[in-house]
Amino acid sequence: MSSTTIPTIEGYEAVIGIECHVELTTRSKMFCGCANIFGAEPNTNVCPVCLGMPGSLPVPNRAAIEKIVLAGLAFGGKIASFSKFDRKNYFYPDMPKNYQISQYDLPFVQGGVVTYWLPDGTRGTCRLTRIHMEEDTGKSVHASQDGRIAGSTSSLLDFNRAGVPLMECVSEPDIRSAAEAVAFLEALRRTFVGLGVSDVKMEEGSLRCDANVSIRPCGSTEFGTKAEIKNMNSFRSVHRAIESEIARQVDLITRGERVIQETRGWDEAAGRTHTMRSKEQAHDYRYFPDPDLVPITFTDEQIAAFRASSLSIPPQQRLERLIEEDGISAVQAHQLVDTPGLVAYYDTAVERSGRPQATLNFVLGDLARLANESGTPVAASRVTPEAIAEIVGLSESGKITSKTGKELITRLWNEGGSPTEIVEREGLAQENDAGVIEELVREVLAAQPKSVADVRAGNKNVLRFLVGQVMKASRGKANPVLVEERLRSLIAQE
């Protein structure tokens, strides 16, 4: 449903739907009181319930259900007035009961729309089919050397993750490219993190996603045969896997072969997908209502109260405003919104400085670089948004050079302090005095006769070298515009 045309490969269009599992950040697990924390000692957060011991029974976690409701509302989904839990039956050693408590026909959330922007600023939307609740499985550590399932002689099981609350978000096949798929996932992540429903860390497995990919001739409205891609461990691998799968399918079709419906795994190292399970081997999950649990209902009043209690401006809406109203580039807007605490920092700084673009340049330029290098978030640094506003003011009014501005930020990052005081105390104000500048220029010209000759011979680049030399002599304070002007006229005179 992108509003712009998506580049196609040899006359084909990709049709992509995403299914992702998101672990919810609750204190305890979905159906028992064991702690829901990542990285604990193996098999320490387990009890009769999450180990599926005989006689144990599940009792659902209210907070987890409320988080799904908030997630659904954030995308305009419809919250079910009546929903229930079902059992999904299949055998796997990391699944303690050999059935997973899930939701089949009456999920907590149906519908909703996710909006996203590509780096070039084009806007896309993807409808959500549903968001439902599940419990996570344990983890197997495979004993083989290459870390793969097949071929290992045994597996070791850790059930700490078993029973962690999961929400499964299923999209409609509205996505048309790998880039859109990543933008869609980033929109989910932004929203879930913003709402506090999940930390959405793909590397820790708190977001896991599968993609259903098919292709069809451009202009066709029918769907092609889809393949389900699994084992994508980062946004980057989602991008690569989808691109690779589209290319594989286009290649098959153009060679006159057929795409078969199957599950394919993404091999990060090989950079391609491979067959995992064909449709004939599909599971028969034997879903039926879980008799250990009772239905969950919501009244319209309760849903309205949830809506009111969610964040006033969820990050997704904020992003939309930055791009569509403030005219900030999609790339910069994403950077602001997707860095924790940064958009609030930016808001405070702009409020003081009154100059959005100049503020944005300092925040996303020097500050973001320092944050990146040091690992300290901008919002937690010694550089306050008020200080940034001061630097913007000093710089925009010509009181300091932009170079001094950059140096100030680095100093404040390390030492803190007031920019205005530092500028005054240390005489860092920009040097605009024509006499002082002329003296500096003459000194440089006298020391660089060869460069002067080169400029006269027509080599413009050397002029910039000379400007740099003067700036250096002024310890960065000289007004570079005046320096260049004076250089030109003096070289021309002599």
Next chain:
Amino acid sequence: MSLPTTARAIADAVCRREHSAVAFAEAALDALQRTEPKIGAFLTPLPDLARAAAVHVDRAIAQGRHLPLAGVPIALKDNLCVEGTRTTCGSRILENWVAPYTATAVERLLAAGAVPIGKTNLDEFAMGSSCENSALGVTCNPWDAGRVPGGSSGGSAAAVAAGVAPLSLGSDTGGSIREPAAFCGIVGFKPSYGRISRYGLIAFASSLDQIGPFARNVEDAALAYDIMAGKDPHDATTVDQSAEATAAALPEDLRGVRVGIAREFDLKELDSNVRAVYEQAYRDLERLGAELVEVKLPSAEYGLATYYLIAPAEASSNLARFDGVRYGLRVEGRDMRETYDRTRAAGFGAEVKRRILIGTYALSSGYYDAYYVRAQKARTLISADFARAFERCDVLACPAASSPAFAFKAKADPYSMYLMDYYTIPMSLAGLPSLSVPCGYVSTEGGKPLPLGLELTGSLFAERKLLAAAHAYERGTRHIERHRPEVFA
């Protein structure tokens, strides 16, 4: 000085410090020793636990605490988890499993001063009506060792009938308390679904399973029920309404009580001597002041078909966890798949396998709507029939089983065994409180008396009314006092 034998009298005696809990525990353990060779009611006697619990009770009483079941020995069906004890479900697959936690119902009884003396035999995973499906032991009927005690809670029924303990716990999914109570000549009570927490009861069919007591009289059953009933934060299907005490002020007659007799459960099909007992039971109800009214349960005849789809479907899923991974038996194969197949093939008996297969089939793709969903809809009709019937009556009366206890191996065909639950299944499907109370005897060819049970059923959550009626009937007939079983402590 002889010791009192009812739960109430024992608790009173211990609370008044006339006898110690330890004395009752020793007496029960002694009775267990003497009767076990003949009836085999127990899979795991718990002498150490019993003695420790009794000492603990005596200490609490000495500190001035009042415990409503102080020192009362209880036997527990071996599908109830007790922390630190072997809990087998009568199955090879759990033969050596030690439960790491205690069932809520058991915990409540223990907190009330009850003393657990052992875990009793059952049909494997509570699937059966004779106890013959246990993989771990044979239990005989105390009235005639050549006959079954009924099932699936046969061990718990036999232990109480033989006077080993005044109270025991069973579980009832389609009749597994009521039928063995009838076969063993004692009271067996299945409360409404949702009344007693299932937490720690190893599931057979979750929407039907319910824990309940066996006792030698209604009052003791009510006493145990009062303690176990009520909401449990560990079981989302327990109901909120706090259970009203039923054991206090039970009436002595049935004046003003309308007893419904369902046309569909007429007695014509029964053997004449069995029929005569039930006809007398109905006359006794009237004699005691009840008004007999005819009611209709037109869908009840579909109970068996409905039950034998729903219960196996749930069981197929509930029993999937027995896979040799985290606990219980493992028969290791070359890979995980083979390990599952072998473990489950070796660990489950034939009846359990049959029910897993039928349940898996009923839920499988292409058959779900035709079997499972149809059964769920039939369940709606059956419940609605009962709701209509209870507009016209307070309790329903019918036989608890169509015959007295039968001989071992008499029901070799699975379906003939399933028919044993004909009178108990519809009530289970509707979740109703239902019990069996002794209502007379027939004689074997050898002249031994064999007890029969009258099944009384109340409307959902109307335990108080039901127990009141059962108590009045029991007081007005006193069948249990007429004969003693062949094996009695």
Next chain:
Amino acid sequence: MASEQINIAHVAQLARLALTPDETIRFGKQLGSLLEHVRVLQSLPLDDVPATAQVIPSRNEMREDDVRPSLRREVVLAGAPVSEGVYIRVPRILGEDA
């Protein structure tokens, strides 16, 4: 609910039960006969009847998000058929489908 032959081998596979050839035949017959009996449900007019999953009228039974003590790992590992270090060990898992 037309009369059908149960594919007992397929059902046994779904249920992860290895059946002997004798069991396959015997259970096949017994289940076929049981299905004959349950076919009586076919005669009931059930189209407009709602399904009953549970007999109790309860709704919204939930627990608060509080952490409670877990089992001790020694207890968990001691109860497992085979453990290795801090893990439960199982034979190799072949592919996606175990």
